[in-house]
Amino acid sequence: MTQGPTVLVTVTLPAGATLTDALRRYGLTSDEVDEAYGLVPVDPAQGLYALLVSEEAAARITGGPGVSGPYANPPIEPYGPPRSGPGSDDGGR
Template identity: 45%
Template sequence: MSKAPCSIRWQHGQPSLQAVREQFGLAPEEIDEQFGVVAVDPEAHLYCVLLDEAAIVRIHGGDPAAAALLEGPFANPVIEPFNLKGHS
């Protein structure tokens, strides 16, 4: 299943993958381990993970306290170079 970027708020420094899994009740395959946990705005306690879309739906429909910590899914559009190859 495709994974989508999500923001999580984490008050006590950068969380580990394991801590994120435990917080949101995620199976190992529901979080992209290669992507990991990326600090997006540490001052605002904001981090990014890639999660299965089904897992995101489940979190939003579950424990409100956990759901409040997670924002997403966000778009993950294709990006391409601004070269001149694509001109018709």
């Protein structure tokens, strides 16, 4: 599991690829990749997958064949004030 800042990269791999395949193909170690995030299919028909990697790993592999990025990985948070009333998580209170 990577420590410190991470970024997203997209990689090209054969359909049905695994995280182990990605590590091997791009010379990454498990310490450089967020294994909990895993290898996420973006467009598996085209062999396009996303990886969350350390900034150092991204700098090393970006620009190589089949790698795009790095892309920011901002936290996803709710937008706007909390909702209240029917349909909200507060039970309509």
